[in-house]
Amino acid sequence: MTAPLHLTLAWADWLNLFVHFLTLSLMSVGGAISTSSEMHRFLVEQHHWLTQEQFNQSIALAQAAPGPNVLFVALMGWQVGMNAGSTGAALFGVLVTMVGIMTPSTVITYAAARWGHRNRDLRAVRAFKQGMAPIVIALLLSTAWIMASSVGGDVLAHWPLWLTAVVSGLVIWRTRIHLLWLLAAGAVLGALGVI
């Protein structure tokens, strides 16, 4: 990827980037993606370390690749480093942004989970865990719906995509088939232009 920006980043700038991602981590309830508008303000508008296009590509690529979506943060660090001129800087950018976004939330979650596990017989802890079950299920079904709408769009115009989603959902619900088979089938059908 060619670098449309040419930056010179001092240690103070790297530190600034690191601290910014540390604070974002604390605010990332609902996932790192929920802080992406703040990342945009910081990286694109305030410091001009990323172009708008690089910012969008980071999110889209992480969605398309296997693995957790939080890796879009690594791609932003990578692109900032590439803009600063070298692959070494790009790898350093990945390190700075990923360690920044992961460390605080990881420590807090681990401590909270251990506390909850030790106190799992408390009435309040049981009420929280069992009470959230209907919401967890609602969120999963919502994500499926939103994802199908974002690939498929209008149901009538793109019914083969929706049919693929529904059929694979039913197969996964009812059988123990390995996911990779279904993903491969989806990829082949998509590449051939059938769906």
Added chain:
Amino acid sequence: MNAPPPDLADHSDHPRPRSLTDLFVSFTLLALQGFGGVLAVVQREMVDRKRWLTQEEFIEDWAVAQIMPGPNVVNLSLMIGGRYFGVPGALAALAGLLAVPLVLVLVLAVLHARFADNTFVAGALRGMAAVCAGLIGAAGLRLAGALKKSPLPLPWCVALSATGFILVALLKCPLAWVLFGLGGLSCILTYRRLKA
């Protein structure tokens, strides 16, 4: 190192990861199956196939993962790893989830400029995304079975789930409102039904 801390050693009734390596490899394989998100794959692999977690445990852990800061699936992997092997387990699961996918996504970033406009690649990605949407829906349907064990009457659970779906999927309410508003209501109702 392989002996879990005493307060975590209460899961002998179902299979468990054999070692830190087992955790790392399992989470790597799991992460590589998740296009557009890994959460539903966790349910599939950890609950349906490996049975390291029951459906109830998965739902409970996920509720915590969702409320805490940080990516949900990262939080969930930490908690699963930590349940069996303490801090080293949490780190092994986290490393498995991130290491190989990180390398892949960087390779993709380098290749992207060359192949982004290729219609085969774009079509294949679209097809995989459709399968993933089905996968996530199926995870929701499978977990719905766990509602039968809820202290709340089943019709209440269904009404809460349906309201949550309408708010998030159709009305696009911010997630925090639904989690704290509807989730809070559900927790209060559950609290009142539980015996102290």
